[in-house]
Amino acid sequence: MKLGTSTIIGGVLFALAIFVGLFAPWLAHTDPVMGANLMNAEEPPSWIWWFGTDAQGRDIYSRVVHGARISLTVGIVSQLVNSVIGVTLGLTAGYWGGWWDDVVNALTNLMLAIPSLIFALAIMAVLGPGLTSLLIALGLTNWSFSCRIARASALSLKSQGYVQAAKVLGYGDLRIMITQLLPNMLGPIIVISTLGMGGAILAEAALSFLGLGIRPPYPSWGSMLSEARDQITTAPWLSVFPGLAIFLTVLGLNLLGDGLRDILDPQSRSRRT
Amino acid sequence: MTAPPLIEVDGLRIDLDDGSRRTAAVEGVSFRIDRGETFGLVGESGCGKSISALALIGLLRRPLSIGAGAIRFDGREIQGLPAAEQRALRGNRIAMIFQEPMTALNPVSPIGRQIAEMFVLHQGKSWREADRLAVEALASVRVPAPERRVKDYPHQLSGGMRQRVMIAIALACGPDLLIADEPTTALDVTVQAEIIELMRNLCAERGTAILMISHDLGLVANVCRRVAVMYAGRIVEERGSDALFRASAHPYTKGLVDSLPRLGTRAALGRSKLKEIAGVVPAIADFPAGCRFNPRCMQATEICRSTAPETTRLGDGGLVRCHHHA
Ligand SMILES: Nc1ncnc2c1ncn2[C@@H]1O[C@H](COP(=O)(O)OP(=O)(O)O)[C@@H](O)[C@H]1O
Ligand code: SF4
Ligand SMILES: [Mg+2]
Numbered sequence: 218m219k220l221g222t223s224t225i226i227g228g229v230l231f232a233l234a235i236f237v238g239l240f241a242p243w244l245a246h247t248d249p250v251m252g253a254n255l256m257n258a259e260e261p262p263s264w265i266w267w268f269g270t271d272a273q274g275r276d277i278y279s280r281v282v283h284g285a286r287i288s289l290t291v292g293i294v295s296q297l298v299n300s301v302i303g304v305t306l307g308l309t310a311g312y313w314g315g316w317w318d319d320v321v322n323a324l325t326n327l328m329l330a331i332p333s334l335i336f337a338l339a340i341m342a343v344l345g346p347g348l349t350s351l352l353i354a355l356g357l358t359n360w361s362f363s364c365r366i367a368r369a370s371a372l373s374l375k376s377q378g379y380v381q382a383a384k385v386l387g388y389g390d391l392r393i394m395i396t397q398l399l400p401n402m403l404g405p406i407i408v409i410s411t412l413g414m415g416g417a418i419l420a421e422a423a424l425s426f427l428g429l430g431i432r433p434p435y436p437s438w439g440s441m442l443s444e445a446r447d448q449i450t451t452a453p454w455l456s457v458f459p460g461l462a463i464f465l466t467v468l469g470l471n472l473l474g475d476g477l478r479d480i481l482d483p484q485s486r487s488r489r490t
Numbered sequence: 491m492t493a494p495p496l497i498e499v500d501g502l503r504i505d506l507d508d509g510s511r512r513t514a515a516v517e518g519v520s521f522r523i524d525r526g527e528t529f530g531l532v533g534e535s536g537c538g539k540s541i542s543a544l545a546l547i548g549l550l551r552r553p554l555s556i557g558a559g560a561i562r563f564d565g566r567e568i569q570g571l572p573a574a575e576q577r578a579l580r581g582n583r584i585a586m587i588f589q590e591p592m593t594a595l596n597p598v599s600p601i602g603r604q605i606a607e608m609f610v611l612h613q614g615k616s617w618r619e620a621d622r623l624a625v626e627a628l629a630s631v632r633v634p635a636p637e638r639r640v641k642d643y644p645h646q647l648s649g650g651m652r653q654r655v656m657i658a659i660a661l662a663c664g665p666d667l668l669i670a671d672e673p674t675t676a677l678d679v680t681v682q683a684e685i686i687e688l689m690r691n692l693c694a695e696r697g698t699a700i701l702m703i704s705h706d707l708g709l710v711a712n713v714c715r716r717v718a719v720m721y722a723g724r725i726v727e728e729r730g731s732d733a734l735f736r737a738s739a740h741p742y743t744k745g746l747v748d749s750l751p752r753l754g755t756r757a758a759l760g761r762s763k764l765k766e767i768a769g770v771v772p773a774i775a776d777f778p779a780g781c782r783f784n785p786r787c788m789q790a791t792e793i794c795r796s797t798a799p800e801t802t803r804l805g806d807g808g809l810v811r812c813h814h815h816a
Contacts, residue, residue: 377593378588378590378594379593379596381588382594382595385547385549385580385585387577387578387582387611387612388581388607389577392611396596396607397596400598400599401597
């Protein structure tokens with residue numbers, strides 16, 4: 218199996234983000250929220266303040282490091298919820314067909330017709346800001362791609378010999394879906410989930426930027442950007458570093474997703490064996 | 491009172507519904523198989539063998555359905571059973587292996603797991619116990635080093651090995667009936683004989699009846715005690731295997747027998763062309779009136795073109811469906 222350079226770069230970037238998120242308390246220099254000291258306000262990046270400080274004198278590096286926790290939690294958890302919803306709906310719709318398939322199709326088309334960010338915005342407006350509302354809003358609004366892929370895979374897989382054989386051997390529908398269909402569609406699902414995670418991180422940033430997601434003083438990359446808005450000319454480092462963190466993480470996830478697509482693509486796999 | 495036959499098919503009709511029209515793809519099919527018996531179903535491709543087998547295990551799906559007749563397994567009518575009870579029969583008491591060992595195994599699951607699943611599913615065994623039984627099952631189909639092989643994925647095995655695994659899966663729960671639908675058609679000739687031998691021995695040891703389905707009369711007659719010959723959705727002759735060869739009663743069976751290469755003949759040596767039955771099997775929508783074989787039959791007369799022949803019982807207990815049978 219040959220890993221492409223971009224897959225490796227993507228994997229390293231994502232692994233780095235995970236590492237930073239996991240070990241944030243040890244990597245940070247100061248407390249991201251309480252570590253304010255007006256004596257050090259708006260210091261530019263230096264050996265002491267790696268990424269500079271903000272108007273309250275908080276260390277931006279420490280805030281970006283802690284922000285990784287929130288951004289990745291939102292990205293991973295909300296995408297997990299999306300994948301579970303999408304795969305459950307798509308798999309059952311593709312396998313059973315009939316009226317259930319029509320219902321799921323209509324629902325998917327509806328979700329695709331409304332921009333998911335607008336949908337999430339509406340949910341956030343109802344639930345109010347905060348991490349839990351963010352997870353709910355982003356987790357419920359972006360399952361249509363996983364659903365489409367799961368449905369298409371189920372449709373093509375259900376005529377495979379081993380699915381027919383499983384029926385003949387007395388497998389029930391649930392057992393067929395779990396043992397015969399799901400493992401065989403995991404590749405494309407993982408790819409779309411990886412890409413979706415990047416999308417969720419961007420959506421978190423956008424919602425927080427609009428003041429609907431994570432609210433200051435808690436550091437998410439989006440809320441930091443939101444706070445930095447007014448000082449973009451006077452203290453650009455306030456925007457540059459959280460922006461860079463978003464950029465590198467999402468880039469990493471996209472490179473990883475694309476790379477995984479090539480590795481997991483059943484056609485390229487059969488070409489190798 | 492005698493015990494009911496293991497499986498009894500009585501006047502089975504299978505309808506093909508293409509939305510506007512309902513046509514019978516299989517019609518008036520009756521046969522019975524006793525416990526431990528070997529029964530063959532032969533006929534050219536497309537004559538309805540596979541869909542008859544699917545009907546037997548209750549797995550016909552749109553656009554096909556059972557139009558008439560009854561299928562009784564162990565005296566109980568299968569069609570009337572609730573879905574869960576039908577499922578409990580499948581793989582457990584009636585098992586089936588197919589033509590394509592390449593595609594009948596799940597590519598992302600180790601073969602041991604796929605065998606073990608049968609014990610968990612039908613016998614409620616724990617995975618631990620099931621994994622142990624899977625090794626035994628693999629050993630019973632003469633796969634070398636079964637403890638190691640259970641971890642293999644299907645793509646690591648040859649076609650013959652895969653068909654052995656399929657047999658292990660099918661026989662895992664000790665079924666009463668094994669349906670083998672063209673089990674060796676996709677395999678090399680040398681492997682074919684091994685697989686057939688294995689299947690026959692295992693079933694004989696365990697008292698499992700075999701319903702062997704194939705287009706290859708020679709193969710079926712070799713394995714089975716009794717053979718039914720099917721043509722265009724109807725059974726045209728049912729005989730003991732020897733009688734079928736020695737004294738075929740139906741013109742179609744005669745044609746099949748004559749088209750087989752025989753040891754020592756010029757055909758077997760490849761010097762002359764085999765005698766083939768002229769013409770092709772008609773499509774379901776184009777089944778001719780009267781005897782369905784009449785356009786290809788050398789002995790056809792007026793009555794053959796107007797009236798479908800009924801089943802006649804022969805002196806040796808065989809059955810034939812022909813106005814002018816031998
Ligand atoms: N799912 C299906 N839909 C429509 N026609 C079918 C279907 N399955 C089988 N048939 C038709 O039924 C007839 C019998 O098929 P089959 O039982 O597969 O033949 P064989 O004797 O070769 O096993 C064929 O004419 C085939 O075209
Ligand atoms: S009934 Fe007539 S056409 Fe049919 S097989 Fe017999 S002789 Fe031939
Ligand atoms: Mg067939």
